[in-house]
Amino acid sequence: MEVNLKITGFLLISIALVHIIFPKYFNWKNELSTLSLVNRQMMYIHAFFIALVLFLMGVLCLTSSKEIIATDLGNRLCLGFAIFWTIRLFIQFFGYSSELWKGKRFEGAIHILFSLVWLYLSVVFFCLYFINR
DSSP, X not given: OHHHHHHHHHHHHXXXXXXXXXXXXXTHHHHTTTSOHHHHHHHHHHHHXXXXXXXXXXXXXXXXXXXXXXXXXXXXXXXXXXXXXXXXXXXXXXXXXXXXXXTOHHHHHHHHHHHHHHXXXXXXXXXXXXXXX
């Protein structure tokens, strides 16, 4: 399972780094220009902190995999992360409209890819939690 934690760490850091391109890719300068200053800044700041949490979660998985597997605290972290990623998986299907990806080749592929990533993260953390109880 340690290998899965390392893979998880790499995935999370990669997803965190992808956030760097969000403002340009999603054209936030124009798209968010109609928002009030506070709402516009919240979008940027929340995106930054989401990326930071993903990055730190990834670093934790890469650098502390033995402790995550072998300690009670690590077991509790696994349960928390499992719940978090399972909720994120459900949001992938019930929080976003299927209009965003249905019938669109690239967007559909991204939807499937990230659905699989969220599923993988959920399974890894639930398995670690139940194996190490």
